[in-house]
Amino acid sequence: MTQLDPRRKPRQSRSRATVDAILQATAQVLVRDGYQKATTNRIAERAGVSVGTLYQYFPNKDALVVALCEQHSDEMMTLLSASIAELQDATAERATRVIVRAMLQAHAVNPELHEAIISNLPKEKQFEQILAVNAQAEAMVRVFLEHHRERLATDNIDMAAFIVVNTVEALTHAAVIERPDFLGTEELVDEITRLICRYLLK
Amino acid sequence: MTQLDPRRKPRQSRSRATVDAILQATAQVLVRDGYQKATTNRIAERAGVSVGTLYQYFPNKDALVVALCEQHSDEMMTLLSASIAELQDATAERATRVIVRAMLQAHAVNPELHEAIISNLPKEKQFEQILAVNAQAEAMVRVFLEHHRERLATDNIDMAAFIVVNTVEALTHAAVIERPDFLGTEELVDEITRLICRYLLK
Amino acid sequence: MTQLDPRRKPRQSRSRATVDAILQATAQVLVRDGYQKATTNRIAERAGVSVGTLYQYFPNKDALVVALCEQHSDEMMTLLSASIAELQDATAERATRVIVRAMLQAHAVNPELHEAIISNLPKEKQFEQILAVNAQAEAMVRVFLEHHRERLATDNIDMAAFIVVNTVEALTHAAVIERPDFLGTEELVDEITRLICRYLLK
Amino acid sequence: MTQLDPRRKPRQSRSRATVDAILQATAQVLVRDGYQKATTNRIAERAGVSVGTLYQYFPNKDALVVALCEQHSDEMMTLLSASIAELQDATAERATRVIVRAMLQAHAVNPELHEAIISNLPKEKQFEQILAVNAQAEAMVRVFLEHHRERLATDNIDMAAFIVVNTVEALTHAAVIERPDFLGTEELVDEITRLICRYLLK
DNA sequence: TATGAATGAGGTTTCATTCAT
DNA sequence: AATGAATGAAACCTCATTCAT
Numbered sequence: 001m002t003q004l005d006p007r008r009k010p011r012q013s014r015s016r017a018t019v020d021a022i023l024q025a026t027a028q029v030l031v032r033d034g035y036q037k038a039t040t041n042r043i044a045e046r047a048g049v050s051v052g053t054l055y056q057y058f059p060n061k062d063a064l065v066v067a068l069c070e071q072h073s074d075e076m077m078t079l080l081s082a083s084i085a086e087l088q089d090a091t092a093e094r095a096t097r098v099i100v101r102a103m104l105q106a107h108a109v110n111p112e113l114h115e116a117i118i119s120n121l122p123k124e125k126q127f128e129q130i131l132a133v134n135a136q137a138e139a140m141v142r143v144f145l146e147h148h149r150e151r152l153a154t155d156n157i158d159m160a161a162f163i164v165v166n167t168v169e170a171l172t173h174a175a176v177i178e179r180p181d182f183l184g185t186e187e188l189v190d191e192i193t194r195l196i197c198r199y200l201l202k
Numbered sequence: 203m204t205q206l207d208p209r210r211k212p213r214q215s216r217s218r219a220t221v222d223a224i225l226q227a228t229a230q231v232l233v234r235d236g237y238q239k240a241t242t243n244r245i246a247e248r249a250g251v252s253v254g255t256l257y258q259y260f261p262n263k264d265a266l267v268v269a270l271c272e273q274h275s276d277e278m279m280t281l282l283s284a285s286i287a288e289l290q291d292a293t294a295e296r297a298t299r300v301i302v303r304a305m306l307q308a309h310a311v312n313p314e315l316h317e318a319i320i321s322n323l324p325k326e327k328q329f330e331q332i333l334a335v336n337a338q339a340e341a342m343v344r345v346f347l348e349h350h351r352e353r354l355a356t357d358n359i360d361m362a363a364f365i366v367v368n369t370v371e372a373l374t375h376a377a378v379i380e381r382p383d384f385l386g387t388e389e390l391v392d393e394i395t396r397l398i399c400r401y402l403l404k
Numbered sequence: 405m406t407q408l409d410p411r412r413k414p415r416q417s418r419s420r421a422t423v424d425a426i427l428q429a430t431a432q433v434l435v436r437d438g439y440q441k442a443t444t445n446r447i448a449e450r451a452g453v454s455v456g457t458l459y460q461y462f463p464n465k466d467a468l469v470v471a472l473c474e475q476h477s478d479e480m481m482t483l484l485s486a487s488i489a490e491l492q493d494a495t496a497e498r499a500t501r502v503i504v505r506a507m508l509q510a511h512a513v514n515p516e517l518h519e520a521i522i523s524n525l526p527k528e529k530q531f532e533q534i535l536a537v538n539a540q541a542e543a544m545v546r547v548f549l550e551h552h553r554e555r556l557a558t559d560n561i562d563m564a565a566f567i568v569v570n571t572v573e574a575l576t577h578a579a580v581i582e583r584p585d586f587l588g589t590e591e592l593v594d595e596i597t598r599l600i601c602r603y604l605l606k
Numbered sequence: 607m608t609q610l611d612p613r614r615k616p617r618q619s620r621s622r623a624t625v626d627a628i629l630q631a632t633a634q635v636l637v638r639d640g641y642q643k644a645t646t647n648r649i650a651e652r653a654g655v656s657v658g659t660l661y662q663y664f665p666n667k668d669a670l671v672v673a674l675c676e677q678h679s680d681e682m683m684t685l686l687s688a689s690i691a692e693l694q695d696a697t698a699e700r701a702t703r704v705i706v707r708a709m710l711q712a713h714a715v716n717p718e719l720h721e722a723i724i725s726n727l728p729k730e731k732q733f734e735q736i737l738a739v740n741a742q743a744e745a746m747v748r749v750f751l752e753h754h755r756e757r758l759a760t761d762n763i764d765m766a767a768f769i770v771v772n773t774v775e776a777l778t779h780a781a782v783i784e785r786p787d788f789l790g791t792e793e794l795v796d797e798i799t800r801l802i803c804r805y806l807l808k
Numbered sequence: 809t810a811t812g813a814a815t816g817a818g819g820t821t822t823c824a825t826t827c828a829t
Numbered sequence: 830a831a832t833g834a835a836t837g838a839a840a841c842c843t844c845a846t847t848c849a850t
Contacts, residue, residue, distance in 0.1 A: 014828095014829090014834070014835095015833085015834060015835095018834075018835085034324045034325060034326065035324070036238070036324055039818085039819060039820080040819080040820065040821080041818090041819075041820085049835075049836090050835065050836045050837060051820085051821080051836090051837075052821095052822080052823080052834095052835065052836055052837065053834070053835050053836075055820090055821065055822075056833095056834070056835075059821095060820075060821075061819095061820070061821095115325075118321075119320070119321060119325055120324055120325055122236050122237065122238055122322055123236065123317075123321055123322060124236065154393070156389070156393075159384065159389065159390065159393055160393075162376070162377075162380075162381060162384070163373060163393060163394070163397060166372050166373055166376045167369050167372065167373065167397070169372070170368050170369065170371070170372030170373075171365060171368055171369065171372075174364070174368045175364075178364075179364060182361065182364070187358070187361065188361065191356070191358075191361055191362075191365060192365070194401060195365060195369070195397065195401040198400040198401055199396060199397040199400055199401070216809095217809090241843085241844055241845080242844075242845060242846080243812095243844070243845085246812095251810080251811090252810065252811045252812055253811085253812070253845090253846080253847095254809090254810060254811050254812065254847085254848085255809080255810055255811075257845090257846070257847080258809070258810075262845075262846080263844095263845065263846095418812095418813070418814095418849095418850090419812085419813060419814095422813080422814085438728045438729060438730065439728070440642070440728055443839085443840060443841080444840080444841065444842080445839095445840080445841085453814075453815090454814065454815045454816060455815090455816075455841090455842075456813095456814065456815055456816065456842090456843080456844080457813075457814050457815070459841090459842060459843075460812095460813070460814075463842095464841080464842080465840095465841075465842095519729075522725075523724075523725060523729055524728060524729055526640050526641065526642055526726055527640065527721075527725055527726055528640065558797070560793070560797075563788065563793070563794065563797055564797075566780070566781075566784075566785060566788070567777060567797060567798070567801060570776050570777055570780045571773050571776065571777065571801070573776070574772050574773065574775070574776030574777075575769060575772055575773065575776075578768070578772045579768075582768075583768060586765065586768070591762070591765065592765065595760070595762075595765055595766075595769060596769070598805060599769060599773070599801065599805040602804035602805055603800060603801040603804055603805070620830095621830090624830095645822085645823055645824080646823075646824060646825080647823075647824085655831080655832090656831065656832045656833055657824090657825080657826095657832085657833070658826085658827085658830090658831060658832050658833065659830075659831055659832075661824090661825070661826080662830070662831075666824075666825080667823095667824065667825090
C-alpha cells in the first residue's frame, strides 16, 4: 500500500492558502472531469501552482483524493453529529424527521462532489472517511430502532435497519442530485418521514 | 464523438463465438480488476485472442463497454418486461409485489457486473442502455400509480414516483450486493412491498 | 523489491532482433553516458525503437541493466570455466599462469562495459551476476591453494586467498582499462605470475 | 562547464560551522543513501539548515561533492606526505613497509566515505582531488623504484610501477572495506610487504 | 481474418535550483 | 544571512491503437 497521508502540514499562511487552493482545484476537476481525467497536472494548473508544489504537500494523486474525502466527510459528519443529540427524547416521528432532515442537509453540503466521489471513484478508492458517513447514519438508525423497539411493526431489526438506512440514503442522495426542485419546501422531508414511519411503526 | 457501434455484425458462427468470448472477458476483467485496470490487452488475453482481433470487432475500448452494457441491460429488461403484463388487472398490493420481485430478479442477473458498471465506470460512460433500465422501472411505477390513482394517499404523483422508484432500485441493488443472505426467502419482498404499500395507499 | 526479470521471451525473429538492439543500445549508452544519464528514452532512441517497445520486453530500467550484466558475466564466466579444467594437474607456476591469463581474457571481453558496470552502477545495483564472476575467480584460487598447500610459504590461507584474488582482479582490470599497450605480449602475464608465485611458494 | 568552487570563503566562525555541517551531512547522506538518493534537500535537512542556506555556500550539487572529495583527499594526502620523508634513507624492505602502512592508514581515514566516492559517484565526478591521491601514491613508488633501481629484478620499471601501485591500492582499499578483521595486527602489512619485495627485488 | 510487435502521447512523480520574505 | 515555498524540466512508465506479416 502506498502512502496516503499528506506530506507536510503547512504552517505559514502562504502555504495554508496553497493547500486550500489545491484541494479546491481537486474538487472542481473531480466534479468537472471525473477521477480518470483528473490528472495531477490539470489539478495543479487549475489551482494556479506547479505540479512540484502539489507534490510538496501530497505524496501522490490518491493522497489528494483522500484528503478531499476527509474534508468532505468531516463536513457531512458535523451535520449528522449535531442532530444525534436531538434523537434522545423525541417521539418516533420526530426522531425520524430529524434523521431524514440531517441526511438531506448532509448530502446538500456539496452534492456534485459527493456524487463525484461516490460514483466516479473506483470502488477500492472510496476511502474510509466516506464510508464512515454511512456508518454514522446507520448508527443513528440503530439508536432509533433500539429506543423504539416496542413500537416496531417488525421484529427482524436487522432487515428493518437495512431497509431504512438504504432508503433514506438513496432518497436524500438522489434528491440533491436529480431533484433539487424538491428541496425548497419541507414536503420531501414529510414524505420520506411518512414512508419510514408507516413502515416501521405498528 | 467517437464511433461506439461494433465494427461488423458477426453473422458467421465463428465470429459470433469470438465476439462472445471478448464480451465475456470484458465482463470478467471489469469485475475482477475494475475499469482502470481493464486494459484492452488484458481483455484480449483473457478472451484468448490477440488485441488485433479485438479491434477487428470493436473500434475502441468504449464500444466494448457499450456493447457489454447493452447486453447486460437487455437481460435485465427482458425480466422487467415479462412482468409488465401482470400489472394490468392486479390489486395494488399484488402489483407492487410484482414490481419489487421483478427488480430483485433483474438485479440478480449478474450483480457483480451490475455493480462494476454502476460504480466503477466513469459517469459519462454509463450509457443509455443502463439508464434505460431505470426508465423502464419508472415506467412500470407510473403505470401502477395511474392505475391506482384514486387509492393513493398523496396527490403529488411526481414525488411519489421519485420516492418509489429510487427506493425500490436502491433496496434491490443493495440487497444483491451486500445482503445475499436476504434473498433466499420471500421475506425481503414482503417487507419492501409493505414499505411501498403503506406509504402509497390510504 | 521490484521485478527484474525480462517481461517476455521473444519468439519471433523480429522481436529477437529488437531485444538484441535494445541490449546493445543499453551497453553503448551505459558506456558513453553512465548509469545516471542512461535514460530509457535515450536507450530506446539509440536502439531505434520507441520506449513502449522497450517496456514490452523489460519491466523497468533495472531489468535492462540486469539482463546486460547477465549477458556480460556469462561471457566472462565462459572464459573462466574453460580454464578450470586445466588447473588440475598443472604445476603451481603453470596453474597461476592459467588463472592470470583467464582473468585477463575475461576482463578483455568488453572492458568499457565492465568498467561502466563496476564503477558507474550504484553499489546496490551491482547484481549477482557480476559478483558471481568474482566468486568464480575466488573459487579457482581456493582450488589452487588447497591443491598446493604443502608448497605454500604461509599457513594463513585465508589472508593469502584475499591477497591473491584481489591482486589478480585489480591488475587485470586496471590493465585492460588503463594500459591496453601491456596486452600485446605475454610480458604482463609473466610478471603477474611471478608476483603471485614468489609470494605464495617457499 | 558549471561553477564548481564554493561560493564564498567563509571567514566568520558561524559560517565556517555551517559549511562544516553541510559537508558532514553530505558525507553521511552519501554513505547512508548513495549518490542517487543524496538530494540537496535531504542533505540540507540532515545538516539542520535550509536548502537556501546550502545554496548560499555551494553554487550547485557538484560543488558540494567536489568540496567533500577535496576535504577527504586532503586528509589522505596528509598521511601519505608524512611518510615520504621516511623513504629516503630506508632499506628497500623498510621503504616498502612504510608505503604499505601509509596507504593502509590513508584508506582507513574514512573507509565508507572513500568507498562511497569511489564506487557510487559517476566516474566523471570522481574529481581531480581523489585521483591526486593515487598520483601521490604512484609518485612515492617511483621514488622508491628509482632509488633502488640497481637491486630490482626487472628493468621494465613502467610495468613494475603499474603493478606495485595497483596492487597496494587494491589491497589496502579492499582490506579496510571487506576485512577490517585484518587490520588489528601487523600481519597484513607484513604480507603485502613480502608480496611486493619478493616481486621487485633480486 | 488473425496476429502481436510496435508506437508515442500523455500520465505520475522527482529534484536541482530560485527567490520573495 | 537564512528560510522554505515554489518552480518546471525531465525522468519513468502505461496503454489505446495501428499495421506489417
